[in-house]
Amino acid sequence: MYIKDLYAISPQKTHDGSFENGDWLILNEYIYKAIEPSYQDIIPNAQLRRMGKAVRMGIGVSLPLLERNAKPDGIIFGTANGGLEDCIKFLNQIVEYNEGTLTPTNFVQSTPNALAGQVALLSENMGYNMTHVNGSLAFESALLDASLFFDEHKEEEKSILLGAVEEISDYNYNIDRLGERFKQELISNNELLNSKTNGSYCGEGSTQFYISNNPENSLAKFTAFKQSSYLSQNEIGGFVSDFLKEQNLTISDIDCLLLGKNGDVSTDSWYQEVEQLFGEKPKVYFKKSVGEYRTVSAFASYLAVQILNGKAQHLIENGASAQPHTILIYNHFDAIRHSLILIQK
């Protein structure tokens, strides 16, 4: 699967491309809010007003990508939660008005497939259309779906708009805070990995890729990916080395590691386990940029493509080596669901 184009709205300045060109925002907040561009020129005002944040950010990334590329044959999204703000606004109405007469806008906007549906509608695309809500593996599931699509259409040139979106609302922030997923104290993203406490900080955003089975003029490719749930910590090494073996690769073939370390002392040891496997390698801890959220591996993939193309070099720790060719991303959520994504030039 060849990546032809990509765009992201994130808590860093990806919306105008300055992040990958060296810009770095120090984030000193509990919530890493996405920096949204002005949507005035891309989304009609009447529609914009009705859109929840997830749909708005998603459309805000989709439309520019669709404008500069040919109409894709499919639209595939991953999102753990979709438009949660709308969802819980509607829920609050249900409870506070004791199930009285309610307006449907929040309900319709809250369904996780609202984004893929809206993109299809706005771009008049009747092609394959799918929304994966597989929790913290939702983007990986979208990747799998895209790879099946290309497997089924080997003879013809095909393209897909593939992406992920997640929004922070006060409500899901509350839920995850009660679930002890976030830190109580405040430190900056620069210090995130020195933290000695549980939890992390919450991020959000939408990352999308225009991918094709034609390698011409591609920026990079999704070579392979793998998921698993409920591994034990002593299985993680085997999970990674089996994956490399399946791809006929060895440790030395990996030029750069992108790791999902998020400053949570109770689960960061899983990443250390994987780091040890690889010894001294250039590394990027991508959650220092955007925080923790369920489809953050899509953002990690975005970074990988930028790094493979000579950009975002300021994020590489342990010294930048020669231009990397092969990047491995390892991410887990709650140490329950694990994913590996291999991206190559």
Place this chain on the structure above:
Amino acid sequence: MAEIVVTGMGAISSIGLTIAENLYSLKHEISGIQKAKHFKSHYSDSLVFGEIDQSDESLLQELGLEKGLGFTRTTLIAIKAFREAITNAQLSLEDLASTRTAFISSSTVGGMCYTDDLYHDANMQGKPSEYVKNYEGSDHALQIVRLYGMKGITDVVNTACSSSANAIALGARLLETGKVDRVIAGGSDCLAKFTVNGFNSLRILSEEPCKPFDTNREGLSLGEAAAYVVLERKADVSDTKKIQAVFSGFGICNDAFHPSATSDDARGPRMAMELALKRADLKPEDIQYINAHGTGTPNNDLTESFAFSTLFKTVPPFSSTKSYVGHTLAAAGVLEAIYSILSIQNQEVYPSLRVEEPISDFPFQPTLKYTPEVAIQHVLSNSFGFGGNCTSLIFSACI
């Protein structure tokens, strides 16, 4: 492409807690849509629902699960149907734990089914509820993955009312491309204030039990269900007696018209049916029965009928089994797939119940009575959802 077959089925709905009970009700025209016994809502008295007649407590007990650990009703009914499907397909615990086994589920309300607990947690009103880590749409699937130690590919899709039809298609694609050797696919959705109020705000709920394809239809009845099928490649099934039906093809597309209504020319529904026929290498005249999406809303039944009229020279027998169970949202696609397979196995058509005056705009009408002894080789099953998601599936008799 490899031939994909169904080797196991499990279902729980308002017309039965097992496949056998569902079949009995279908044959005897017993509808499950009535006043709710277990579901508590402002609308419990004024509306009717396709409610599963088993309480959460009874489900917990039957499944041997402890109370207080975050098992939602979505999860409980999912586990029950999942268990029936894997038993029916004679899958061992080793099979389930194998990395060559995939699990593809779906849900719309997911873990958000207890609206009041969610309200409490989302607004931080005191101590967290037992469900604070179980609100995601994928929670029911993750619980099953944990309970059965599943190590292979898992996925959960949400394309609203076509969700589990897409889960089946995705499962078949994983088998066709050789990614896995067996798939359990389906979905689960339980009644929740969230969905009841959502559909009510759109003014598409019927006060009386729904009557799809009737001129005076007033909307849909909401139901709850969970159902799963086990899919395998035919070439891998050594005991051919296990084969219940062939999954011949599917079509997936988007209507690209409106967030919550179907286009007047029904271009999406028609395209989904055409794509399914193409993939199954069949012509419209090869279809002997259509299990329609047939929600009972004015918009759906009219546009779906229009799509039939443009695609088929002679429209084959069709009906909406939502007249038995209501609209079970994410579970509807797989439940109706199972009813389609039962139609093939028993060579009979289960009718659209309660139709008094069939829609008069077309020269055809749904099957109104239980009809045995119908030669059925291929069945088309439709599922269309909010967001424009259209999916058609084709199941065939195994020869």
